[in-house]
Amino acid sequence: MDFAIETEGLSKTFRRRWTKQEFRAVQDVSLRVERGTTFGLLGPNGAGKTTFVKMLLSCSHPTSGRAKVFGMDSRIPAARRPIGYLPENHRFPTYMTGRGMLDFYGALSGMDSASRKRRIGELLPLVGLHEWGDVRLGKYSKGMLQRV
Secondary structure, X not given: OOEEEEXXXXXXXXXXXXXXXXXXEEEEEEEEEEOOOOOOOOOOOOOOHHHHHHHHOOOOOXXXXXXXXXXXXXXXXXXXXXXXXXXXXXXXXXXOEHHHHHHHHHHHOOOOHHHHHHHHHHHHHHXXXXXXXXXXXXXXXXXXXXXX
């Protein structure tokens, strides 16, 4: 069976630096989501949904367990390349331009310079921001930030 997401015993525990107090955000999540299906994470605030997704994207490292996306270890950049993630609150550096931010994140995902330049030239018009590529993100509306 081919899975879009597969986790086994995925857990994340945060530790406070000074008090050494622990907080378990995600505990022992094992699941399989088949490719081509629709899947949602539901739960109250603080249930660990965002932490779970961040572990799938390697933005946060699990304390224990493993995660695969599209059959590959989620820590491998190629596994995450087909994934788009839109956080509710953006924390993009406002001094960067749209073009600069796309270049930065493309480099983080392992794209070479020529591929980034070509892809940015395709993406900005696709999301209606061709004219805004060289404008600082601090000038963007919330909707524009979501699109970029």
